[in-house]
Amino acid sequence: MTTEGRIRLNRLPEWAALGKHREQLGATHLRELFAADPERGTGYTLRVGDLHLDYSKQLVTDETLELLRELAAATGVAELRDAMFRGEKINTTEDRAVLHTALRAPRDAVIEVDGENVVPKVHAVLDKMAGFADTVRSGAWTGHTGRPIKNIVNIGIGGSDLGPAMAYEVLRAYTRRDLTFRFVSNVDGADLHEAVRDLDPAETLFIVASKTFTTIETVTNATSARDWLLTGLGAGQEAVAKHFVALSTNAEKVQDFGIDTANMFEFWDWVGGRYSYDSAIGLSLMIAIGPDHFREMLDGFHLVDEHFRTAAAEENAPLLLGLLGVWYGGFFDAQSHAVLPYSHYLSKFTAYLQQLDMESNGKSVDRQGEPVDWQTGPVVWGTPGTNGQHAYYQLIHQGTKVIPADFIGFARPVADLLPGLVAQHDLLMANFFAQTQALAFGKTPEEVRAEGVPEELVPHKTFQGNHPTTTILADALTPSVLGQLVALYEHKVFVQGAIWNIDSFDQWGVELGKVLAKKIEPVLTGDASAEGLDSSTAALVSAYRALRGRS
Numbered sequence: 001m002t003t004e005g006r007i008r009l010n011r012l013p014e015w016a017a018l019g020k021h022r023e024q025l026g027a028t029h030l031r032e033l034f035a036a037d038p039e040r041g042t043g044y045t046l047r048v049g050d051l052h053l054d055y056s057k058q059l060v061t062d063e064t065l066e067l068l069r070e071l072a073a074a075t076g077v078a079e080l081r082d083a084m085f086r087g088e089k090i091n092t093t094e095d096r097a098v099l100h101t102a103l104r105a106p107r108d109a110v111i112e113v114d115g116e117n118v119v120p121k122v123h124a125v126l127d128k129m130a131g132f133a134d135t136v137r138s139g140a141w142t143g144h145t146g147r148p149i150k151n152i153v154n155i156g157i158g159g160s161d162l163g164p165a166m167a168y169e170v171l172r173a174y175t176r177r178d179l180t181f182r183f184v185s186n187v188d189g190a191d192l193h194e195a196v197r198d199l200d201p202a203e204t205l206f207i208v209a210s211k212t213f214t215t216i217e218t219v220t221n222a223t224s225a226r227d228w229l230l231t232g233l234g235a236g237q238e239a240v241a242k243h244f245v246a247l248s249t250n251a252e253k254v255q256d257f258g259i260d261t262a263n264m265f266e267f268w269d270w271v272g273g274r275y276s277y278d279s280a281i282g283l284s285l286m287i288a289i290g291p292d293h294f295r296e297m298l299d300g301f302h303l304v305d306e307h308f309r310t311a312a313a314e315e316n317a318p319l320l321l322g323l324l325g326v327w328y329g330g331f332f333d334a335q336s337h338a339v340l341p342y343s344h345y346l347s348k349f350t351a352y353l354q355q356l357d358m359e360s361n362g363k364s365v366d367r368q369g370e371p372v373d374w375q376t377g378p379v380v381w382g383t384p385g386t387n388g389q390h391a392y393y394q395l396i397h398q399g400t401k402v403i404p405a406d407f408i409g410f411a412r413p414v415a416d417l418l419p420g421l422v423a424q425h426d427l428l429m430a431n432f433f434a435q436t437q438a439l440a441f442g443k444t445p446e447e448v449r450a451e452g453v454p455e456e457l458v459p460h461k462t463f464q465g466n467h468p469t470t471t472i473l474a475d476a477l478t479p480s481v482l483g484q485l486v487a488l489y490e491h492k493v494f495v496q497g498a499i500w501n502i503d504s505f506d507q508w509g510v511e512l513g514k515v516l517a518k519k520i521e522p523v524l525t526g527d528a529s530a531e532g533l534d535s536s537t538a539a540l541v542s543a544y545r546a547l548r549g550r551s
């Protein structure tokens with residue numbers, strides 16, 4: 001791309017119009033917006049698939065939404081979306097197509113990259129995964145000593161870990177309880193140690209997940225896992241074939257590691273790591289929940305893909321969520337975005353979204369390489385709701401920061417909970433509804449006084465309110481609903497990157513640390529000198545060496 005067609009976001013008239021509108025809105029309170037429109041609670045809602053979205057507690061009016069949609073039109077969001085779905089190389093810095101949507105396209109769809117329809121390849125891999133998953137689940141896949149596999153250990157990091165690990169937790173109610181699943185990512189040997197210490201190597205399968213198959217953490221852990229296995233079995237390299245499979249785009253490196261490419265499940269360079277758990281990277285999940293549930297999840301993704309691609313701007317849920325983030329970052333100086341699930345099963349969901357959102361939109365140059373002078377991606381954070389209530393919600397309610405938040409909850413517990421525990425669901429959801437109510441409407445000093453609170457405590461017990469939230473409510477956390485939720489956030493991130501004019505699909509920011517770590521490791525072991533290191537790092541390295549008795 002040249003700088004010619006470059007969009008300077010904050011010089012657009014649509015941006016200026018939003019700025020003016022923000023000034024007019026001033027300190028307008030959600031209490032006023034609700035008082036002015038008795039229908040707001042039902043009117044400011046959207047439905048996509050099984051997801052009911054309530055954005056009535058957002059600091060927006062009809063005019064705000066209209067102006068935001070005009071901004072989306074002026075920045076070409078729909079055009080870029082269509083280019084993505086068509087398989088154009090919109091990841092310009094890596095010259096790659098961005099086609100995670102093809103991973104969940106139906107069998108008869110046609111999506112071309114460089115003139116080749118990729119859909120048959122996607123389904124061929126899905127079918128191969130299903131065949132393998134069934135073989136493991138039935139006990140027909142046996143290890144080197146002939147015993148069936150009982151333990152599955154996924155070794156991967158970033159997108160090759162967070163997606164399957166998150167989805168495994170989310171869909172726990174659908175998983176096989178007679179199989180053990182572990183996810184190892186950290187190069188800290190403690191991670192692998194804790195994952196395998198109680199496992200029998202004869203019954204353990206390692207799934208090495210790495211798009212590039214060069215990621216140092218994963219290759220190191222996979223090598224250590226192979227040593228553990230072969231030592232435990234008292235076997236040679238020939239045992240690897242029955243205990244190691246690979247998920248990768250790099251057949252050559254997989255072979256170099258000693259894994260038969262027959263046991264490799266492929267994906268492609270047009271699948272970004274953080275968009276990959278519905279590709280071969282989801283193999284551990286598929287073994288856990290079974291191919292049918294995995295397909296249901298893909299259908300959920302596809303449903304939201306189609307919604308994003310075809311729904312009118314006024315009805316388009318990912319567009320709306322993306323625009324709300326642009327609004328708060330651009331005009332309220334919000335620095336972060338909280339995602340607060342009221343489901344224990346979603347305990348890893350926000351960690352997953354951190355990579356999705358922050359690796360995608362944590363950029364400070366635009367697609368043409370020029371510095372941006374507007375806010376880009378927020379800090380994404382959050383943990384399951386009720387736990388957060390007793391920890392950091394204080395700051396959301398009464399602190400000085402603007403923290404837009406998404407609340408995600410479900411009408412029914414999905415698992416067959418122990419008798420008696422089902423009743424707890426209403427209490428969980430009462431908290432869910434109460435929190436967004438408290439955040440929006442707060443408690444005025446008059447209301448506090450009316451309770452007889454001594455005057456000196458009134459400011460402390462006052463809740464300013466006016467904290468914006470979106471509520472996402474669904475019937476139950478099924479595989480399809482999980483797919484819908486993830487696709488919703490994927491496309492939200494897309495919308496924001498499009499408006500901010502950044503490449504949401506590269507991640508150059510992770511490279512420097514990797515390069516420096518490679519240089520520092522030999523200094524730690526004594527194979528290289530500390531010469532050339534800055535004085536802080538040199539002193540720290542020297543302290544480390546002394547502590548390890550290596551001075």
Ligand SMILES: O=P(O)(O)OC[C@H]1O[C@H](O)[C@H](O)[C@@H](O)[C@@H]1O
Nearest residue numbers: 158159160210211212215273510
């Ligand atoms: O799947 P891999 O090639 O091993 O990559 C694993 C992860 O590491 C990289 O450094 C990137 O930051 C991530 O986007 C990626 O998901």
